[in-house]
Amino acid sequence: MASAGTGPVTGAAREFVVEADGGSRGNPGPAGYGAVVLDAATGEPLVETAEYLGVVTNNVAEYRGLLAGLRAAYALDPSATVHVRMDSKLVVEQMSGRWKIKHPDMKPLAAQAAGVFPPGRVTYEWIPRASNKHADRLANEAMDAGARGEQWSPPAPPARETGAAGAAEADVRAARSAASSGAGAAEAVVPAGERAAGPVAPTRERAAPEAAAAHGGPASGSAPAVPASAAASSGAGTAEAAKSPRPRSAEPAQAPGERVSEVTQGSAGQAGKAAQAPGERVAEADQASGERVAEADQASGERVAEAARAPRAGGVTAAPGSGARAAGKTAAPGWGPPDMGAPATFVLLRHGETPLTPQKRFSGSGGSDPSLSAVGREQAEKVAEGLARRGTIQAVVASPLARTRETAAVVAARLGLEVEIEDGLRETDFGAWEGLTFAEVRERYPDDLNAWLASPDARPTGGGESFAATGARVAAARDKLVAAYAGRTVLLVSHVTPIKTFIRLALGAPPESLFRMELSAASLSAVAYYADGGASLRLFNETSHLR
CATH class of the missing domain: 3.40.50.1240 (Phosphoglycerate mutase-like)
Structure with a gap:
């Protein structure tokens, strides 16, 4: 289980990865977001945040998750550099400046997100949905809590400690306060290491593509083995809960540079079937x-x-036992780089x-x-x-x-x-x-x-x-x-x-x-x-x- 953090690092700015997600069960409908701040060097989860938003759209929920994640990272270290990873191409492209923001609900949220850190200190990357399970789980937990008429809240933190552990706790308290500033009362932030493991909450209905068996003959799917470090998924196990009304097969968690084959083949017809x-x-x-x-x-x-893609040198792997993918590139032959766009x-x-x-x-x-x-x-x-x-x-x-x-x-x-x-x-x-x-x-x-x-x-x-x-x-x-x-x-x-x-x-x-x-x-x-x-x-x- 990840620790609550290591406290501020002196002499050099820290590097964080923020993974954020949001969703709406109805679009618009009951919505929520989740975000996690990771240590870029180790992949260790430092802080989690989530909030039930009431009735809003998917896009609003995604932007709210981004904003909360950036605020939590800023509270941990205002001088940090941040790499944001989201499975919303809309948010990534708009915040990267490649797409214009036309919707009136998006403009103020994007402006707030852009103002958390100085220009040039935040970069953005689109990742597959299967690689964003941690934030997705938090968003669904927040929506489930809202459906029960409750606030999303983490387990009670352990007794306060002194020394490095006490400094880490102070970091987390600051991140809690920052991420929740300007947000609804239903939001909460928690050091990732303090969360109790448990079953994944039912996922929201959302529109993301899913592999399906071919019709008209026996189907077979194949997927290359994923390294255990990359397959780890924080508190979620290896199978992802369904994200749409119809069932889907379990997906291995992937590092950003990894690609898992979901090719479904139809029956090998005879020549006469031509x-x-x-x-x-x-x-x-x-x-x-x-x-x-x-x-x-x-x-x-x-x-x-x-x-699955052709073998290449380089890649991204997760720190053993961290339950998250590290952002730093390490030697991982056989997988493509995560930054191809x-x-x-x-x-x-x-x-x-x-x-x-x-x-x-x-x-x-x-x-x-x-x-x-x-x-x-x-x-x-x-x-x-x-x-x-x-x-x-x-x-x-x-x-x-x-x-x-x-x-x-x-x-x-x-x-x-x-x-x-x-x-x-x-x-x-x-x-x-x-x-x-x-x-x-x-x-x-x-x-x-x-x-x-x-x-x-x-x-x-x-x-x-x-x-x-x-x-x-x-x-x-x-x-x-x-x-x-x-x-x-x-x-x-x-x-x-x-x-x-x-x-x-x-x-x-x-x-x-x-x-x-x-x-x-x-x-x-x-x-x-x-x-x-x-x-x-x-x-x-x-x-x-x-x-």
Whole structure:
């Protein structure tokens, strides 16, 4: 268990890490925040603070958590430098000066937070939700206390001591007073080492993306082992309580530089299953499910437990037994650095059903260009509603084909965005196979079909497009869009083959993997692209919004 702190350090300014979070059960609804001040060198929790706020929005609660954390850090050492880590992309981007603050409720809170320390002494970093469990737990404890009509309060501190321990207690008392100044009476601050371990309080409903099993076949998820020091989570165990109405699998705690794979794979279909639609059924997945709603003009970036990335030197590890991640970089081969900035996140939406979809017919860019069916239009409305609740999409880009433009138009209208058309997102041209079922192609063009199944360079009968050509086209579109939307979350409305190709390229999988993914109509998937050139699959074939 962490101690109450070590007291002021003379001769050099201290370095702190502040982790803060806030949430609202309803947005707006009953809300609260939590924040913890950590020693940057050891990761030791020094002070915790939390408050029930009454009925406010997620964003207000997040800003209040930031403000309280900064005040607590200032009370511990006014000359300190502070690194803030939050899973609210909105707050991080606005406080870093990259996004404008337009909402009237945010401006005064941001100004107060900016004034706690002198300019240049506070830096900001976005972290995945799974890496912010400590502050999240405190926020939920505060909301649970408010629901009981109580104040959030820590256990009674031990008897006062003299010497170093007494100095540490004085530090904490000052932090308590500072963090609570200007706040409601329900707020409390406590030295982290004095908290009794206990079960994690039920988490609030909030809109953050969560991994889901692929539909249409057995699913399997994989995650690399996380070092014990990084997997420790203060008083919360290794499994995180659900943060949205539907269940989710437990997530390992991560150091900021670590990424845990949450790739869910569909059934490894037989070659004959290729008809599931190299054009209509061969691609799509999701994970933009459940992220908290951000400000209308600046939706927050997608939050998800990050997927496994290629080994790199450097990283961040937690001090043994500290229950928190240390901010200092240590030798941790195999994990990426924590300071690459926000990735470009592509949320990949397969269009809704057309009349050809349930018949499992090839439907590419060289056929009749069918429109959505009544079922497809209903699916588009449902996905639009789900994405609006999550509040993370900042732009919408669609394939030029009718079914994708129609799906994108429904979503964009709900989100208040325009639709950009990108030709590179169109479906493969299936030549003479357009409109046929797999069995019909097998009967009419057996040799061409066998060659197509055996090689990505083979083209469908009648001058169609090979998967190799589709892959090159999609890769070029990907590079163009990553450059155009760096650090932003973009909805790409496309088709089976292009979406599967995005996923295949992100995973470095062979071309034959295109036949081993099941993607449902109107499903969501997500891939993040980082500044170092790495990519991670964050979501695959999510369809919970359709239920």
